Amino acid sequence: MIRRAIAGLLILAAFTASACEDGKRGQPFRSSQGTSTAVQENDCAGPSSQAEITASKSVFDKQCVIAVADQPLRLTFHNDDNFQHNFAILQGKGGESVYASHFLDGSITSTLDIPALGAGTYRFECNIHPFTMNGRFFAPRIGK
Numbered sequence: 687m688i689r690r691a692i693a694g695l696l697i698l699a700a701f702t703a704s705a706c707e708d709g710k711r712g713q714p715f716r717s718s719q720g721t722s723t724a725v726q727e728n729d730c731a732g733p734s735s736q737a738e739i740t741a742s743k744s745v746f747d748k749q750c751v752i753a754v755a756d757q758p759l760r761l762t763f764h765n766d767d768n769f770q771h772n773f774a775i776l777q778g779k780g781g782e783s784v785y786a787s788h789f790l791d792g793s794i795t796s797t798l799d800i801p802a803l804g805a806g807t808y809r810f811e812c813n814i815h816p817f818t819m820n821g822r823f824f825a826p827r828i829g830k
């Protein structure tokens with residue numbers, strides 16, 4: 687019985703390891719200046735005027751969101767927990783807040799209309815759980 691449990695754990699560990707490797711295959715995001723940033727998440731889609739994010743077990747399912755500079759972003763926010771989270775954008779860690787949604791109840795999906803932000807790299811976080819729920823928010827300039 688114990689031996690079978692250990693075998694199960696080893697299989698799970700192998701799966702987890704390969705899943706991590708897959709996660710590193712994403713193309714690095716390039717800003718309009720052509721400089722490569724360190725983002726490695728392949729679920730970092732964009733630039734776009736629409737994005738989606740899920741809060742579950744007090745973590746976000748993505749570590750980056752890419753809007754478009756000077757354009758609003760419609761963010762679909764799924765809260766899979768049964769308690770509140772929110773979505774805030776700051777000028778870096780501990781920096782000035784440039785946007786903060788109200789606290790969003792658990793087990794619902796909300797549509798957040800985030801106003802246009804100037805070109806740059808920001809930080810997003812949940813104001814209630816900033817240490818476990820955060821990521822990078824990019825607003826690159828696209829087109830001309």
Ligand SMILES: [Cu+2]
Nearest residue numbers: 771812814815
């Ligand atoms: Cu939270």
